[in-house]
Every structure is written in structure tokens, then in C-alpha cells.
Amino acid sequence: MLNLSIILEDSARNTPDRTALVFGDLRLPYSMVDSVANQVANLLVARGIGKGDKVALLCPNLPYFPFVYFGILKAGATVVPLNVLLQPREITYHLTDSDTKALFCFEGSPELPMGARGREAFDAAEGCELFFVLPATPLATESEYGESFWAALDGMSGEFETVQTEPDDTAAILYTSGTTGRPKGAVLTHMNMLTNTIVSDEMFPADPRGDVSLAVLPLFHSFGQTAVMNVSVRRRATLVLQPRFESGETLKLMREEKVTMFAGVPTMFWALLSKIHADGDEAPSTLRVAVAGGAACPVEVLKDFEGTFGIPILEGYGLSETSPVASFNQLGRPTKPGTIGFPVWGVQMRLVDDGWNTIEGEGSGEIAIRGHNVMKGYYGRPEATEEVMRDGWFRTGDIATCDEDGYYTIIDRTKDMIIRGGFNVYPRELEEVLMTHPAVSLVAVVGVPHDSHGEEIKAYVIPAPGATASESELIAWCKANMAAYKYPRIVEFRENLPMTATGKILKRELR
Structure with missing residues (x-):
């Protein structure tokens, strides 16, 4: 028996009265979070959802997220977290691709109408049977989009005996934008997720008075889910939820809630520093651990942060397919700014060439990873799985070097991926959608340098x-058909595009 929900149950048993979640004025103790998760589990079982069934969750960083996430796990089901920026067409694809049976969907706001999008997507997804609305108004029992979460939980017991799951049973399916167009679901087991949580947690000594962690990284993403939410729950910390990153608000929360741990993508650290320097303020004084991932952090930002906050940013590396943490600048050895550190406990890394042969010395080569953190494979995609997995090794698509001390440094993405504000954007997926527009004959999407987002998305279009x-x-059309972090902000019409002799577009000449 191994179930990821044990991290919540254990903390609720040992520190029932400690504050688990902070959201605005709400302060929710561990006992309550566990008991609502039990109600969710009872609800799912009562509605015929059982072991191995998939349940999707479309929700920003709100208390609902851990309630539902751990409730799904307790019921023995598999959680499928979805990006809150997805459009209805994209949500339907994820629900159908993952064989999801139920969707918990936040009502959203006029700016981000998740309820309307989720409902439209649910109605179009044939196999999905249950739709629960997470209302924007606290404890509301009615919603225009369908059955309210609170109405559904009415009369459900706060006690539940967690369904027995094996280490190799699937805990979560995390979607990753595929380099070959459509997103693929990385199948992660209870063993993958639980071990990665334990290893990530134990890299940092706990504050005896109780840590306070700020969750502004989206919890639907592997980084926010494992390194922020699950680590926080396991170490019995207080998790402060911030649904949208806004540098002023983040700094305010750090000060008011005495935050000790913060994880972010490089653009967040850049924005926090810009805000502090612009306002001439002191940096929050309680922060003890700062972690960056998602993209390489500019060395200037690393230096500025240490000078301003008095602690280093520790950089790590991982992917949805690796639960996600694979390597890290760990406290027992010197931090090397600009590197992704060395493999965490129980994980091996090596550099390989196209034929899987190990590259000796510094490299460069493609990072391959083996360990407790590597996924079972891509859901329903044996060919795609076979492409990236061999003898337990997973090849990442990231090109790196490795120094004599075993520290890795990422130098490039193999597949033209764009990282915009910490979100991975795959050009091919956007190109496929753009090609459906009648005015587009041919298109190439690339990332161009951008001051605050790291990269901006640009489409070169040969018109029909x-x-x-x-x-x-064209930009307005893209905006209506793609998630907000994906659509191109710049379009340039061209008569032709640079190509190789075999007709491949030379993207490096467009950047």
C-alpha cells in the first residue's frame, strides 16, 4: 500500500491544528483540509468513481486545489490537473485523451471564464460523465454551470479509509506540450510522486517553528505541485496561496505571512527585484530558501538576488516526465550559479548522443535520466514512449554540459521549444492551429528575446x-483559439521563409 495522500493524512494526524492553507483571510488547519479531502473521496466513490478512474481538475491556486487533489488520490483515482488558461477546444482534447470520467472546474472570473470554458469542453467530451463546479463565491451551493461542489459534498462524511493503491499505480497524469504537436500525458505513479516529494523535502532543513511556503507557481504544473504543495504538506508547513503572480502582492504576502520558502521561475525573481529597486524598499527578511526552475536563471539576476535578499537562489532542473525534480544545487555542496546542480538522491543522469551512447567528459550531449522519478510512459502512446525511454532511461530533449564535479549546465533545448514567462510553448502545436486559418499558407513560429518574459512568441507567415x-x-484569431500564454504576440508576413535543401524551415535564421 502506497498512496501519495499519506503526506496529508500524516500531517493532519500529527499537527491537526497547525495552519495548512492561507488564502486571503482564510486560515485552514490540517485537520480541516484532510476532512474536506475525505468528503471529496466519499463523493467520488458514491458517484461510481473508483480505482484507476481519471478525474480532471481545472483550478487556480485556491484551497479547492488541495481539497480535490488529495480527495481524488484517497479514492484511488488518478488526478489529471489542467492548465487554467486552456480554451474549450484544448480542454476537450485533454479530457478525451486521458479518458477522464469527472471534471472539477473552478467557476472563474469575467477575465478568465473557466466555468464557461470547462462546461463547453465537458459537454463536447463524450466519455466524461460528471461535472462539479468549484464556485467563486465561498460555500455557494448553486452555479449556472452545473452542480456546485458544496451542494455535492452535503451529507458526505469527513471520514474515509483511503483506497489501497500499489506503488506502481498511477497517481497523476501531467500533460506536457508535445514537441510533435499535441500535448501528451506523462503517467506518474504514487511511487514517483511520493519519493520525489520526500527527496525534495529532505534537501532543506525544516524550520522548527514551522515553515511558511508561498505558492504562486501554478499547482497544476509539476513544479508547483511537487516542489511547493506536496513538499509543504509533507513538512507540515503553512502554504500561502496566490492565484496570480504580481510582484507587489507577492512581496506583500512574503512580509505579512513571514514566508520562509519561495519557489519561482526566473522571470518572477527578475520582477521581484525590479519592484524592490523601483520602490526603494527593503527585501522581505524571513526568506530562508529560494528555488528556481523552469528555465535557466540569468546570472545577473542570481547575483542581484543574493545581494538584495542575502540568500542565494538555488537552481534545479526537472520535467513533468520526472515528477519533476531530477537535479539541484543541494546544500551539502557548493552552489554553482548558472548550473542546475547535480542529480538528487536516487537519480542518475548522463549525457547521450542520438544513438543513446554515453558522451564522456564535459559534453555537450542530451540529458538522460534514470531513477525513482521517471514516469511509466505517455498515456496511450506506446510509440512516443518508446522514442524517449530505454532500459529505464528517459531522454529529455535538453542539451547540457557536465563539469568535473558533476554539475550540469543546460545550453539549449533540442526541439525549438519556447519558454515564455516560465510556460513551455511548442511552436509546432501553434503552427498546426495557425495553418487552419484560411489566410495562412505557411507559418513558422519562433521565440524572440523579450525583457520580462524571457521569450516572446513570433509567427512568420506566408499569406495564402x-x-x-x-x-x-491574425493575432486576435490566435488569441481566441489558443491559451493566453501560447498565442503569438507578433506576426510578420513574408513572401518566403529560409529553408534547407530538404524543405525544412531554418528557424535559427528567423530568431
Whole structure:
């Protein structure tokens, strides 16, 4: 028996009265979070959801997220967290691709109408049977989009005996934008997720008075889920939830809640520093651990942060396919700024060439990973799994070097991926959608350097003969058809695109 929900149950048993979640004025103790998760589990079982069934969760960083996440796990089901920026067409794809039976969907706001999008997607996804609305108004029992979470939980017991799951049973399916177009679901077991949580937690000594962790990284993403939420729950810390990153608000929360741990992507650290320098403020004084991942952090930002906050940013590396943490600048050895550190406990890394042969010395080569953290494979995609897995090794698509001390440094992405504000954007997926527009004959999407987002998305378009669509019309169309972090902000019309002899577009000449 091994179930990831044990991290919540253990903390609720040992520190029932300690504050688990902070959201605005709400202070929720561990006992309550566990008991609502038990109600969710009872609800799922009562509605016929059982071991191995998939349940999707479309929700920003709100108390609902851990309630539902751990409730799904307790019921023995598999949680499928979805990106809150997805459009209805994209949500339907994820629900259908993962064989999801139930969807818990936040109602959203006028700016981000998740309830409307989720409902439209649910209605179009044939196999999905149950739709629960997480209302924006606290404890509301009615919603225009369907059955309210609180109404559904009414009369459900706060006690539940967690369904027995084996270490190799699936805990979560995390979708990762595939380099070959459509997103693929990385299948992660209870063993993958639990071990990665324990290893990540034990890299840092706990504050005896209780740690306070700030969750602004989205919890639907592997980094926020394991390194922030699950680590916080396991170490009986207080998790302060911030649904959207805003540098002023983040700094305010750090000060007011006496935050000791913060994990972010490089653009967040850059924004926090810019805000402090612009306002001439002191940095929050309680922070003890700062962790960066998601993209390489500019060395200037690392230096500035240490000078301003008095602690280093520790950089790590991982992917959805590796639960996610694979390597880290760990406290027992010197930190090397600009590197992703060395493999965490129980994980091996090596550099390989196209034929899987190990590259000796510094490299460069593609990072391959083996360990407790590597996924079972991509859901329903044996060919795609076979492409990246061999003898327990997973090849990442990231090109790196490795120094004599075993520290790795990422130098490039193999597949033209764009990282915009910490979100992975795969050009091919956008190109496929853009090609469906009648005014587009051919398109190449690339990332161009951007001061605050790291990269901005640009589409080079060869227009269809006689087409009259303008740049702004095309951008507006993309905005309506793609998630907000994906659509191109810049469109340039061209008569032709640079190509190789075999007709491949030379993207490096477009950047």
C-alpha cells in the first residue's frame, strides 16, 4: 500500500491544528483540509468513481486545489490537473485523451471564464460523465454551470479509509506540450510522486517553528505541485496561496505571512527585484530558501538576488516526465550559479548522443535520466514512449554540459521549444492551429528575446494567395483559439521563409 495522500493524512494526524492553507483571510488547519479531502473521496466513490478512474481538475491556486487533489488520490483515482488558461477546444482534447470520467472546474472570473470554458469542453467530451463546479463565491451551493461542489459534498462524511493503491499505480497524469504537436500525458505513479516529494523535502532543513511556503507557481504544473504543495504538506508547513503572480502582492504576502520558502521561475525573481529597486524598499527578511526552475536563471539576476535578499537562489532542473525534480544545487555542496546542480538522491543522469551512447567528459550531449522519478510512459502512446525511454532511461530533449564535479549546465533545448514567462510553448502545436486559418499558407513560429518574459512568441507567415487578413486580425484569431500564454504576440508576413535543401524551415535564421 502506497498512496501519495499519506503526506496529508500524516500531517493532519500529527499537527491537526497547525495552519495548512492561507488564502486571503482564510486560515485552514490540517485537520480541516484532510476532512474536506475525505468528503471529496466519499463523493467520488458514491458517484461510481473508483480505482484507476481519471478525474480532471481545472483550478487556480485556491484551497479547492488541495481539497480535490488529495480527495481524488484517497479514492484511488488518478488526478489529471489542467492548465487554467486552456480554451474549450484544448480542454476537450485533454479530457478525451486521458479518458477522464469527472471534471472539477473552478467557476472563474469575467477575465478568465473557466466555468464557461470547462462546461463547453465537458459537454463536447463524450466519455466524461460528471461535472462539479468549484464556485467563486465561498460555500455557494448553486452555479449556472452545473452542480456546485458544496451542494455535492452535503451529507458526505469527513471520514474515509483511503483506497489501497500499489506503488506502481498511477497517481497523476501531467500533460506536457508535445514537441510533435499535441500535448501528451506523462503517467506518474504514487511511487514517483511520493519519493520525489520526500527527496525534495529532505534537501532543506525544516524550520522548527514551522515553515511558511508561498505558492504562486501554478499547482497544476509539476513544479508547483511537487516542489511547493506536496513538499509543504509533507513538512507540515503553512502554504500561502496566490492565484496570480504580481510582484507587489507577492512581496506583500512574503512580509505579512513571514514566508520562509519561495519557489519561482526566473522571470518572477527578475520582477521581484525590479519592484524592490523601483520602490526603494527593503527585501522581505524571513526568506530562508529560494528555488528556481523552469528555465535557466540569468546570472545577473542570481547575483542581484543574493545581494538584495542575502540568500542565494538555488537552481534545479526537472520535467513533468520526472515528477519533476531530477537535479539541484543541494546544500551539502557548493552552489554553482548558472548550473542546475547535480542529480538528487536516487537519480542518475548522463549525457547521450542520438544513438543513446554515453558522451564522456564535459559534453555537450542530451540529458538522460534514470531513477525513482521517471514516469511509466505517455498515456496511450506506446510509440512516443518508446522514442524517449530505454532500459529505464528517459531522454529529455535538453542539451547540457557536465563539469568535473558533476554539475550540469543546460545550453539549449533540442526541439525549438519556447519558454515564455516560465510556460513551455511548442511552436509546432501553434503552427498546426495557425495553418487552419484560411489566410495562412505557411507559418513558422519562433521565440524572440523579450525583457520580462524571457521569450516572446513570433509567427512568420506566408499569406495564402489573395488573402487580406492583417497582422492584428491574425493575432486576435490566435488569441481566441489558443491559451493566453501560447498565442503569438507578433506576426510578420513574408513572401518566403529560409529553408534547407530538404524543405525544412531554418528557424535559427528567423530568431
